[in-house]
Amino acid sequence: MSMLLLVFILLLNFHVALCSCYKRIFSFGDSIIDTGNFVHLVGNSSSSKYKEPPYGMTFFKQATGQMCDGRVLIDFYAQALHLSMIPPNMPEQDSGQFSHGANFAVLGSTALPASLYRGFNHTVWPWPLGRQTGARRRVLGESLILFGELGGGDYISWFNAGRSREEAKLFIPMVVSTISNFLEEIIYWGAKAAMIPNNFPLGCLPSFLSRFHSKEPKDYDENGCLKWFNDFSRTHNDVLLMEVNRLREFYPAVKFIYADYYGATMDLIKNARRYGFGNTLVACCGGDGPYHTSVECNEKAKVWGNPDGFVSWDGMHMTEKAYNFIAQGVLNGPFADPPLLRNCSN
Helix, strand or coil: CCCCCCCCCCCCCCCCCCCCCCCEEEEECCCCCCCCHHHHHHCCCCCCHHHCCCCCCCCCCCCCCCCCCCCCHHHHHHHHCCCCCCCECHHHCCCCCCCCEEECCCCCCCCCCHHHHCCCCCCCCCCCHHHCCCCCHHHHHCEEEEECCCCHHHHHHHHHCCCCHHHHCCHHHHHHHHHHHHHHHHHHCCCCEEEEECCCCHHHCHHHHHHCCCCCHHHECCCCCEHHHHHHHHHHHHHHHHHHHHHHHHCCCCEEEEECHHHHHHHHHHCCHHHCCCCCCCECEECCCCCCCCCCCCCCCEECCCHHHCCECCCCCECHHHHHHHHHHHHHCCCEECCHHHCCCC
16 A cells, blocks of 8 residues: 555645745644644544643634644744645545645654554554645645654654663664655655654653653753753654755755754754743643643643743643744744745745
């Protein structure tokens, strides 16, 4: 079976936004850019906390199914490209009317098949990269294809299950190969421009800092992040960049943008005061623990202040302000090679 399930989208309304260098965005990924697919899939189950405040409090003034206090990365990319915010695909999948593209990203998505993680003592949602839908050649050729970040869900699933850290390194080539194979299939179906972000620094996530707390000072870097997990993220990113460079040589007619989410996040953490942030390693929404992750972010959780003063929103996902900073670094540099707005396709 093909890695990409070729479910053709019947795009009936090819409205082109004036001044946009891309006519639409199609995105694939996980909770970092999920704009409502997960909450649509789970309906009214107990997992639908993302439908509740304080999610969405900053920009939308209501919960929209996005894992943030406001806009996420894909929203900022769409606005910079003079497109409407990209809708989630799942609620609209039968209409086929995606005038500005569609977002297939779902919380909990992995690059590798979900069956690989069955038996772990936590939920893995069955929406790996291979199940996220594609589009026809002409439409893809006019669009920006946005990938994730991808791979983070795979590693988080592994680590949260208490599995071996050293064994996790064996997954890196598999994860990167899966991303690359998916990219090549998208290219085969007509994609001409793709943005591939690297992984965030896992060792700086409040949820990881709480779960994997160490009594050994040597396990932390000068920023208070866990060294081993950040080293792991950098290893993934190095392998991913090598693969992106290989694809650049093999497909010279395709534009590849390598987005450095890791570097942008570390810049925020290292220069917090310059950018108006307080403690960058605690969540804005959560409980009373040292990293505010002792309870989940929901209607019963505490909001510890204005989200603009925090990098992390709920311990796993960032605030709108942090996402905006990262997006600007990708759009204009220096956190993309090349910067997205310098790589437009007219």
